[in-house]
Amino acid sequence: MSILRNTTIRHKLTLIIMFTCITALVMASSAFIVWEQITFRNSMARNLSIQAAMTADNCKAALAFEDVADAEETLKALRAESSIIFGCIYTADEKVFAKYSRDKTVTLPQPQKDGHHFHNNSLTVFRSINLDGEKIGTLCLRSDLHLLSVMLKSSAGIITIVLLFVSLMAYLMSSGLKKIISGPLLKLADTTKIISQKKDYSLRVEKKSEDEIGTLIDAFNQMLGQIQQHDAALLNANKQLTSEVAERKKAEATLEEVNKDLETTVRELSRSNRELQDFAHITAHDLKAPLRAIGTLAEWLAESYADKFDAEGKEQISLLVGRSQRMSKLIDGILRYSEVARTGRKAEKVDLNTLVTEIIRGIDLPDNIEIIIKNRLPTVEYEQTRMTQVFQNLLTNAVKYMDKPEGHIEINFTEHDGFWKFSIADNGPGIEEKYYGKIFKIFQTLSPRDEVESTGIGLPLVKKIIENYGGEIWVESKVGIGSIFFFTLPFSTDALKNGNRLLISAQAKT
């Protein structure tokens, strides 16, 4: 079957036509031969019966008068019919009266009722011999079926010739007919090939008939139309895409340029920042020595010339000492602040529980304020000094600004994916929302200097440390009720080292 599958439609058509023709012909011929055989047998039987009737009539006198010689003479007439094997006359008491046989040896059957039988390639007819209504004997004739086989042979021969002729005709006609089907198909295939080679979708196949092939061609043409449309659309889209890509490339180039500029700016900025820090540090450091000298001198003046100064003088001197001390603290603060960026980050394992407990112990805590660590704090791997600065500043602030008769300060923390979130909540005065940003800026303090001793460096320092570690700090507050300072710290400082600060701050916000 696979051979049949792979042959061309032309061959298939030829095969189908030939097969159909030959099958029909063979079936018709078979039916014809069968019919012919039946008819021929019937006619043979009829003919032999007629012959038997005639012979019986001819020999009834001989039988009546027991004239064997005459009967045999009559039977001899059967010789004219070469197919008759034998003829035999039986008397009424079933004895052989006379016989004729074509061949030398012959076995005679017992007489039977009138009728014919086909048996062993022979036809036997029995006929009773009646004389005036009285049965006086039986005639038996047997004929071979030679004629039948001759007839069948000649029929078969004719049928074979007809079969060959019809096959030839069918082949010739099919080769003409198949053009009707395979012609348009081949044309279609050729067009398809041309289209796929030239990519020319504007081509169309000419439709010549309204049959299935016509439908196929219609569908094909329709498909071509669609492809053409799609192709055009695709081309258009491609053009657009190309231009878009070009634009994007341009934009990317611009972005890269901007980025480069930005990098340069950042580099310059960080350099200038560093320089500024260095400058601040050096300046602060350099200012420290003369300030200490001024302070010492003022103290010395106050002590040594105490009796020489009047009350106003003493007042002024003590103001001088105080101011110089505040300045000293301010300079220390600036130094610390500038050191955050300067000093190398020596990370070590710090148990925050121990650290915070020690800080609390170090704070001169009034009796009306309590600090609670809500849950066990983690052990972090950061510079211990910085951690101390962070907690000390935040706790000190909370204690320092506490205005309630019973102060509660609560330290808490939660663990998130990649970072810790700490919170230090108090029930202090709270901060107005407009100051949320201001409090983290250096030298800013919300209360007058003389009311609460503050350098304005604490929270900016904390912010700087936290941000240096890749964390974030912010405040939530309600005036008169309290404030919560939140800050985050990544689990490790690696993220910072990778410079992925933005990402972490983004995570922290979520």
Place this chain on the structure above:
Amino acid sequence: MKRKTPSLIILTLFFFVAAMPSPARADSQPTPEYQVKAAFLYNFVKFVQWPEEKPADNNDIITIAVIGNHKFGNAFESVKGKKVRDKKIIVKFFSRFHDTNDKNDLKKCHLLFICPSEKQHLNDIIEIAGQANILTVADMNGFIQNGGIIQFIMQDKKVRFQINLSAARRAKLKIRSQLLRLAKKVVEEKSPKKD
């Protein structure tokens, strides 16, 4: 029908008379030769056609008669009651010709077998038979030469017959060709008499 009674009497008489002198009794076993001849006589009826003017008791019977001292014995037993052309076959035995008073009875038979004992009356019998359209059969030599119609002969120990076609024509009998074919000799007189 009125004549039936005398004919029956004659028949009875005949049986009575014939029983005594006849060498072969009606109930005795015939020789095979006469058995065959009896069958032949019966078969002749089938191949012969009588004219319509043939005198007979009625049209429903065909009478086979034997005259003289015969040797048939009971050879006709098998023939009795048979029908030919829907006519019943009746077998009659006449005694000697000179004893037969009523020649009319003789005339009414269809086939007459003449025994050799009646040789001296042959011409008379043939004369009567010719007029009464009777098929005459005998096994005497020279029978057909003397105007008889069918004569039995023996050939190879088999019963055969010869036919005088002219005599048959004179008696206005039609003999079917099949029978003529079987005849060993068919005689036709060159100058047939016209009766």
